Amino acid sequence: MLALATLALMAGAAIAVQASINAQLGVLLHSSLLGTAVAFAVSCLVSVFAIAVAVRHYPTLATIQSVPWYLWCGGLLSAFGVGLFYFLIPRMGVGSMMSFALTGQILVAVVSSHFGWFDLPAKPVSLLRGLGVAALLAGIVLINWE
Incomplete structure (x- = not known):
């Protein structure tokens, strides 16, 4: 449990640092939306690389189709939340x-x-x-x- 708690603390610290960095990127680019887009583009590239390296068994089409529609909305919530972070950090x-x-x-x-x-x-x-x-x-x- 201590190892998991340590990893969770590291995840929280990483989010605070990345949010600060990307909020400043948005300030310098004069657009918090552009800062958000850059952050998600880099995240996408890193995720695709990690999938290529680590995933050995991909889901079947039937498995993908069985996923409830609302579980595909996480990306929308991420973009909304992260975009607000980058908008609000320079102000708050x-x-x-x-x-x-x-x-x-x-x-x-x-x-x-x-x-x-x-x-x-x-x-x-x-x-x-x-x-x-x-x-x-x-x-x-x-x-x-x-």
Whole structure:
């Protein structure tokens, strides 16, 4: 579990750094949308390379067709969320933006886990988890208090 937690922390750190870099790219290019497009183009190239190197068995057409339509919408949500990151970071600062963004992620994750959305394991909201959410919200206030 410690190794997974370490990887998760590294993923969060990578997102904060890449968001800052790409937000500045958008500022210098005078378009947060262009910064988003560049980020996704590079991500696409890296993903295609990783697939070519790592994937040995590709899904069949029947498997692809069996995927529910709403599971194909992740890219839309990514473009929306990432585009907003690059738009808001130069206006709010990376600390404030990340604190609000992470709060949104955790709140939706808690609700999603409670109901077991997308066939993922259900983890009902408990008193302890509710206190954690309250502490998170208090942290957002303290981080952004001025």
